[in-house]
Amino acid sequence: MTNLPSTLNDWLALLESRHAETVINMGLERVRAVKERMRLQFSCPVIMVAGTNGKGSTCSMLESILMRAGYKTGLYIKPHFLHFNERARLNGDMASDAELVASFNAVEAVRGDTPLTYFEFTTLAILHLLAHAGLDVAILEVGLGGRLDAVNVIDADVSIVTSVDIDHVDYLGGTREQIGFEKAGIFRTGKTAICSDPVPPQALIDHATEIGADLWLMGRDFNYSGDKQQWNYGGRGMRRNSLAYPSLRGANQLLNASAALAALEALKLELPVGAQEVRHGLVTVELPGRFQVLPGRPSVIYDVAHNPHAAAALNQNLGNMGYHPYTYAVFGSMHDKDIDGVIKAMSEHVDHWCLCTLPSPRAATASELAAKVQMIQPDQHEKTVNIFDDPAQAFANAISRAGENDRIVVFGSFLTVAGVMAAQKSALH
Incomplete structure (x- = not known):
């Protein structure tokens, strides 16, 4: 060539x-x-x-x-x-x-x-x-x-x-x-x-x-x-x-x-x-996307937890953070992951799910994720589930709703975190 x-x-x-x-x-x-x-x-x-x-x-x-x-x-x-x-x-x-x-x-x-x-x-x-x-x-x-x-x-x-x-x-x-x-x-x-x-x-x-x-x-x-x-x-x-x-x-x-x-x-x-x-x-030492807490309010946490083992560690870390009235989760996942296991591990702390479809043929759709959340966390008082076409829209929705003492955790596939990082970077320029 x-x-x-x-x-x-x-x-x-x-x-x-x-x-x-x-x-x-x-x-x-x-x-x-x-x-x-x-x-x-x-x-x-x-x-x-x-x-x-x-x-x-x-x-x-x-x-x-x-x-x-x-x-x-x-x-x-x-x-x-x-x-x-x-x-x-x-x-x-x-x-x-x-x-x-x-x-x-x-x-x-x-x-x-x-x-x-x-x-x-x-x-x-x-x-x-x-x-x-x-x-x-x-x-x-x-x-x-x-x-x-x-x-x-x-x-x-x-x-x-x-x-x-x-x-x-x-x-x-x-x-x-x-x-x-x-x-x-x-x-x-x-x-x-x-x-x-x-x-x-x-x-x-x-x-x-x-x-x-x-x-x-x-x-x-x-x-x-x-x-x-x-x-x-x-x-x-x-x-x-x-x-x-x-x-x-x-x-x-x-x-x-x-x-x-x-x-x-x-x-x-x-x-x-x-x-x-x-x-x-x-x-x-620095490593993006591993329980990375961004400066400012509301608290924003990036974590590439995409299997139950990592999600359980993330859930534990959220529990150690102190009190936040509400937790918003921006979540997207590949289809072949144990999505139920990840949602179960995180359901203790999440009040509002902002679910997104990722830009990959291997991704689960936001609607599929929503069906799983609703199975695992049936209609509970004050809990919400919303779906979005991409991580940037899901994050924008979470930011628009979260109070300054709340927190937003962006987790799941690398593509979830990368999508929000890219959106925030372009918002700064």
């Missing part, structure tokens, strides 16, 4: 059109073949993070702490909210269009007639970008599952599985044991394998044992304790005391922070990090 796209937007449009027919194509043979032709390898430690929930938070904490310690970091994280560039970060900054275009060209130059999905192609491009950036450490977030995810063509020095819960049933299976096995696919023989799920599936433990990975389990090999003011990490051979709570709010963040500190303990010879850097890194 001689005339390749010259802009990032044109490249993304080409990939979307080219791979419309290959939605998710399981198996790593094609990705591995192209990776070999690209001679893609990392000359720095690689930390890989999988899990149902908590992946992004754990990656961001690692990035923040390691940057404070003076290391040059590279991060692959997904999906993105407003710009594709958010997926590739160098020292905390988004990769430029030019860097991404060069890496897309590098994949295309050797791909030949090997078909790659949009996700596989962009993953190889971002891995190429990071591998050539002169990094001290690369942090890679795994997408769906683990074993068959395109990121897994790289061998990590430390692999983390944050939590194992039911999600993506069509691809990963319907039990925690099946999903645990898929996630454990990122573990490597002789390398550190960390699981911060307090109740790890036996299949994950068995797989780690079978391949001879060095498995670190929460509660056995590392742990945390704390009071209202501060918390402590205890690992196999390292304690870190009097730590500040992470700036990311929420019930599960100490599990995620402990996994990050276990990874740093495992890499203490290659990437030594001092107590001060850990404290600063945790206090300054």
